[in-house]
Amino acid sequence: MTTMDTHTVDLAELAQQLRTDAVRCSSRAGSGHPTSSMSAADLMAVLLAGHFRYDFAEPKLPGNDRLIFSKGHASPLLYAMLRAAGAIDETELLTYRRLGSSLEGHPTPRLPWVDVATGSLGQGLPIGSGMALAGRHLARVPYRVWVLCGDGEMAEGSMWEAFAAAGYEGLNNLTAIIDVNRLGQRGPTRFEWDTDAYARQIRAFGWNVVDIDGHDTDQIDRAYTAAEETPDRPTAILARTKKGRGVAAVEDREGAHGKPLPAPDDAIAELGGPRDLRVQVAEPDFREPRPGPPGRAVELPPFDIGSKVATRDGFGRALAAVGDASPDVVVLDGEVADSTRAKHFAEAHPDRFFECYIAEQQMIANAVGMQALGWVPYAATFAAFLTRAHDFLRMAAIGGADLRLAGSHAGVSIGRDGPSQMGLEDLAMLRPIWRSVVLYPCDANQCAHLTATMADLPGISYLRTTRSETPVIYRPDEVFPVGGSRTLVSSSHDRVTIVAAGVTVSEALEASERLADLGVPARVIDAYSIKPVDASTLRQAAAETGRVLTVEDHWPAGGLGDAVLDALGGRLPEVRFNKLAVRGMPASASPAEQLAAAAIDADAIVNAAQRLVA
16 A cells, blocks of 8 residues: 655546546446546546545544535545545445445445535535535634536536525635536537536636646646635636546447446556555644534523414524524525514524525525534425425435424415415425424414424424414413324314314314314314324324314325324224315415315314214
8 A cells, every 4th residue: 555645646646546446346336437437536636635625534523625526426436535545445445335335326424524415416516505605604614615516417407506606605615626528328418528608607607717627637736726716706617528537448438327337357457457545635724623502591482372473473583592592503594584584583693694595405405514514504485485495305314414494385374475375285295205304383382392392303304384373372381292292172072083283273173163062072183293293192083083184284195184194094994084185276365265265264174074973
């Protein structure tokens, strides 16, 4: 083994080692993307040996640079870099893509040196922008964020959200390294090697742009130095490369994407054979550990029982209180803070409030990047608009990210704005996400408590809030555990169970009073925790009443009704069940008219309960 410091590294040899290792591990696995790795090997060799500052023994060190492989399919190159840095050994490298290996087909934080999961193209640069934003405005630590991008993902709209956001913020600690190797999965990319076409667009967003030969190590080194010395803006390095560089059988040839090389032994020989070079990567100058947050109790705002308050108001005021208690909490807004009531946090803690404008993918990407560095992000917008960022949420779950989401203006109850603003798919979108928690409070005190609870939840948690005012029915000091519910009306003679959440809870309570007058005693359960749902309470109620009616301000698929069915399914075959939900396309109308038209108001609940009992 030959260990080299940054002054003695033979960059050409190091790049060939990275290529060779990419070929070796993908050939051993029988799958992978060696040609996409080979094109960027010179770029990563120069970065690792001369510009990346990182302590591999302490990957969470606040001063470490961050490296994101936005082109996550080039994972063989990343793992080859880890071997060259001494973080993994030869044996581990050759476990690539095998069962039980941490060297997955696309990088995930199962490896301590990987901050976020990548592989869905177009996400690495937006997340890197969030990390750079945290370095500039939160930690105020002089680390640099390097993002390796592919030219194919430059067609993704999320990339341009990131270019716009980072340029606007002047993130001079962010460098995008764009591997312009001309070939995508099935053929040439949109602009092939026309780097001028990319440069014109990127410069328009306020970036410094450097155009280089991506196989010339001197040009690469100068480009990285220029990025480090640019004082007021991020830098994009457009590197013209050849896919499959170094092996004639695949170099710049279509049809080789995503496949091991056809003759790996010959290819390795052509690359000069295996090497065992080690690079002494420079450590960061800033090594102070991040201080722990002070332990202060959250003082939640109280709301008077009997008053009418929108749950979004409970969320906004509680969010400011959570920020008072914890300096690690940050809030990201999709340019609707007045409506979501995140404005209360913005007024109380402007230094930790980030306006992401109408760019929901970038908003979630910022949150993912910030949480990877130890911050506690809440991201808030209309429930309907979170659908734009679903793929970012899916990937965040794969990476084990901890996020807190708030979706306001949920359901038809928002009233006259019409269906374009109504979140009617959000529960179905968030429930299937791995480790997700889905909460739907019915009053302001319950909402405030759940807002504070989310700060300590692992995974992705979602709070659904409503625009219209609802009656406050709970005391300010009541506790609402995740996975719980509240039985609001109950007797030993109940003949039907009504399960509601959010805006339909008050409708269910009114319906139960009217049903009692009609001689049909009805149990009412507030299922504020939709995932995990309170299965034991629901099963007991179903067994005792024999009839279950769910009512929700959401499409029929994937929401509260399906959560209840999942809890009951196959266990109580004799129970009669009905689901009230929004089944027709809404139009503009008042909130009361909307609930009536959707047949989820008290009248509809009374009629449906009577039919179940009959």
